[in-house]
Amino acid sequence: MRIRSLRLSIAVMATAVAATTATAGVASADIDFGSFGSSFGSSSGSSNDEMVITLVRHAESAGNTSGLIDTTVPGPDLTPRGRTQADNLAVQLADKNYDCAFASNMVRTEQTAAPTVAKRDLSLNIQPGFREIEAGEYEGTSEAAAMSGYLQAPIKWLSGDLTARIPGSIDGNEFDGRVDQALLDVQRRDCANPVIFAHGATIMFWSMMNASNADKGKLGTDPIRNGGRVVLKGSPQKGWTIVEWVGHPDLG
Numbered sequence: 001m002r003i004r005s006l007r008l009s010i011a012v013m014a015t016a017v018a019a020t021t022a023t024a025g026v027a028s029a030d031i032d033f034g035s036f037g038s039s040f041g042s043s044s045g046s047s048n049d050e051m052v053i054t055l056v057r058h059a060e061s062a063g064n065t066s067g068l069i070d071t072t073v074p075g076p077d078l079t080p081r082g083r084t085q086a087d088n089l090a091v092q093l094a095d096k097n098y099d100c101a102f103a104s105n106m107v108r109t110e111q112t113a114a115p116t117v118a119k120r121d122l123s124l125n126i127q128p129g130f131r132e133i134e135a136g137e138y139e140g141t142s143e144a145a146a147m148s149g150y151l152q153a154p155i156k157w158l159s160g161d162l163t164a165r166i167p168g169s170i171d172g173n174e175f176d177g178r179v180d181q182a183l184l185d186v187q188r189r190d191c192a193n194p195v196i197f198a199h200g201a202t203i204m205f206w207s208m209m210n211a212s213n214a215d216k217g218k219l220g221t222d223p224i225r226n227g228g229r230v231v232l233k234g235s236p237q238k239g240w241t242i243v244e245w246v247g248h249p250d251l252g
Helices: 010-022 062-066 080-092 109-119 143-148 154-157 172-188 200-210
Strands: 030-032 049-058 099-104 121-128 194-198 230-233 238-247
Touching: 010 143, 030 238, 049 200, 080 154, 099 109, 109 194, 143 154, 154 172, 154 200, 172 200, 200 230, 200 238
Parallel strands: 030 121, 049 194, 099 121, 099 194
Antiparallel strands: 049 230, 230 238
16 A cells, blocks of 8 residues: 555645545346445455456436435435436447456445446446445545535545544544455456446545645646546556546536
């Protein structure tokens, strides 16, 4: 794990917060619930194998349109617009040659993933480690007030203070470790080019905390909107490099 020392201005993070909550027909898919829990069994994956992981933010959900922070499981469905975005996303990702597909244990990521995995004839693996950062005491509060509440601790994580804790929720070590363990699960399944459907805050904060070439300016100039993605190359053992950051996809 590599943590870059990042100092973010209030203006930059306010833009990122707005993007995290901004808006961006679901086909059937096979869903594998076998990834729940912490026991993964033996693995044939090698720590020397380089992976290319694509982290995709879910399409527009009812939580996005409510204006309230909603990080509970299973969470709200996609809106009609979100379902259209998910269909369009599947078209955009059709030529990516993914060998595995994962989603968090939240409805909005599973619904976003469904058209893509159906088009590529993949099974969808449910991995709770990719879920949204729990809001704790700030659950159900206004997204507009996130800067003075929900995101105070995550902002400190970007400066290297991983002991900062969201009240009633997790600290930076727990968040980073959870995503890292989820990626080890992906690696154990011998996935070299997986697509992972997750959440805006999870994708942006984990990527900025772990990528050796993370650019803090992206949080303000090109934050991850609904259906946006970050592509990283590397491995859980050797670290990660961002190779693509698509913050504003054209999904309708």
